[in-house]
Amino acid sequence: xxxxxxxxxALIPAAGVGARMGASIPKQYAPLAGKPMLxxxxxxxxxxxxxxxxxxxxxPADAYIDELLLPPRCTVLRCGGDTRQASVTNGLRAIxxxxxxxxxxxxxxxxxxxxxxxxxxKLIAFVKEDAVGGLLAVPVVDTxxxxxxxxxxxxxxxxxxxxxAQTPQMFRHGQLLDALSRAQDITDEASAIExxxxxxxxxxxxxxxxxxxxxxxxAVAELHLKGM
Ligand code: C5P
Numbered sequence: 001x002x003x004x005x006x007x008x009x010a011l012i013p014a015a016g017v018g019a020r021m022g023a024s025i026p027k028q029y030a031p032l033a034g035k036p037m038l039x040x041x042x043x044x045x046x047x048x049x050x051x052x053x054x055x056x057x058x059x060p061a062d063a064y065i066d067e068l069l070l071p072p073r074c075t076v077l078r079c080g081g082d083t084r085q086a087s088v089t090n091g092l093r094a095i096x097x098x099x100x101x102x103x104x105x106x107x108x109x110x111x112x113x114x115x116x117x118x119x120x121x122k123l124i125a126f127v128k129e130d131a132v133g134g135l136l137a138v139p140v141v142d143t144x145x146x147x148x149x150x151x152x153x154x155x156x157x158x159x160x161x162x163x164x165a166q167t168p169q170m171f172r173h174g175q176l177l178d179a180l181s182r183a184q185d186i187t188d189e190a191s192a193i194e195x196x197x198x199x200x201x202x203x204x205x206x207x208x209x210x211x212x213x214x215x216x217x218x219a220v221a222e223l224h225l226k227g228m
Contacts, residue, residue, distance in 0.1 A: 014110035015080020046071035101174025114208035133171035134201030
């Protein structure tokens with residue numbers, strides 16, 4: 001039977017050490033509502049009907065991944081790099097032989113366990129006909145201060161046009177790999193696409209899809225997961 005084209009694949013960078021967690025195990029393996037954080041993310045993508053393949057990028061030295069029972073359609077790539085950008089770029093290169101340049105890649109942080117199938121569906125629905133691609137993001141609600149670098153507010157930045165980027169970020173494989181190969185010092189995929197002069201679509205995400213960074217974030221993430 002015929003494969004649908006283009007395909008939708010998830011690429012999950014999970015090769016960080018989670019330094020800000022101050023824990024002995026990397027944060028993507030921190031126990032959360034009964035299982036390691038990254039299993040929540042893998043299970044969500046595995047349950048999303050439109051996602052054809054789920055690729056997980058771990059560090060070559062990762063000592064935890066072999067202990068996990070992975071959900072269907074998940075493949076581990078041991079090609080993580082020193083930065084998130086390097087991990088994503090290495091992952092995109094590793095899947096190039098089995099991926100078409102126009103296939104959509106949804107890059108998602110392992111440290112955002114609050115993602116839901118509904119949010120994945122929404123992103124895909126809003127972006128799949130787009131020429132550029134897009135990302136989940138939330139409008140900024142706080143008043144934003146620009147600091148003077150010494151702990152004092154220098155000025156207030158209008159929040160009117162500001163959005164906080166989340167993941168997944170959804171771009172075409174060929175263009176994303178090209179953009180990431182050229183970009184320097186970026187913290188998400190959209191910045192690499194922006195550097196090409198293109199404007200990724202902003203699709204409203206959810207506060208529950210926040211990035212677990214500090215130890216106290218674990219309790220908040222657990223509340224969201226248990227309240228499902
Ligand atoms: O450290 P940070 O929270 O920005 O990491 C975001 C995501 O990128 C996490 O899922 C982390 O595991 C991943 N990452 C990576 N390779 C690195 C650094 C971070 O895959 N070298």
